[in-house]
Ligand SMILES: Nc1ncnc2c1ncn2[C@@H]1O[C@H](COP(=O)(O)OP(=O)(O)O)[C@@H](O)[C@H]1O
């Protein structure tokens with residue numbers, strides 16, 4: 001029996017659309033076993049079929065290894081809420097690919113897993129931290145190969161996930177991001193992304209507040225997240241920042257004081273009773 005555990009991921013981190021992401025401590029745990037008959041258990045019935053992303057990842061892993069796909073049973077236990085911007089699909093894909101490597105007792109080469117997983121997911125920013133952990137920036141080199149750079153995060157920061165009671169489909173949320181932007185927007189995004197990485201590594205919350213000002217996706221996607229403006233107002237009034245995790249609906253709050261963080265959580269939980277609010281930690 002093979003067991004693979006993959007963390008949730010918060011992609012974009014505001015300024016790094018389709019390139020930045022960090023692993024956080026919510027997990028998808030997958031068991032793969034030889035079986036007489038193909039089966040999938042543990043997840044929603046809608047995903048208990050051959051389109052299942054763990055199974056599809058397993059198939060791609062087998063293809064890469066030039067092995068025939070064996071008849072297996074898959075059990076998926078996941079703490080990662082689906083379609084909430086915490087990389088549930090990437091966790092499934094990565095678990096399936098790693099599962100195939102482990103099934104055939106092959107070395108799990110992270111670089112190879114990254115290439116297969118990015119091809120399946122279409123963007124590298126969730127799968128990279130799901131594989132490497134920590135805060136990752138993934139980029140495509142001139143040969144179409146994805147490379148990863150890890151960035152440090154100062155341990156003075158506290159992260160909180162505000163998980164709404166509604167889903168946002170990543171496919172739908174990608175359609176509303178403009179395909180073209182002005183060079184002034186590119187310059188804004190680049191400069192603020194670099195400033196944000198600096199602020200995350202140094203613990204400079206003032207710089208972080210100045211740096212987190214996304215103009216590529218937040219202005220369009222916030223319309224899909226009922227309550228976004230109100231949450232942002234409450235967070236900013238408490239000297240902290242908030243961004244849309246992946247394509248939403250989850251929002252991640254970054255604070256540098258546990259008192260301020262607790263005050264924000266108390267206020268938000270009263271106002272948004274149906275939202276699940278969880279403190280999370282970066283998984284390195
Ligand atoms: N526990 C699970 N078991 C099986 N498939 C899952 C599970 N969680 C998520 N998925 C797959 O991931 C898809 C959601 O992906 P997506 O819309 O990209 O949202 P997210 O932001 O959570 O990654 C689901 O439609 C399903 O195919």
Ligand SMILES: N[C@@H](CCOP(=O)(O)O)C(=O)O
Pocket residue numbers: 009011012017018019084085086087088089123125126170173174245246247248
């Ligand atoms: N860069 C992607 C990230 C999607 O993350 P998810 O967790 O919502 O799947 C995007 O912004 O579309």
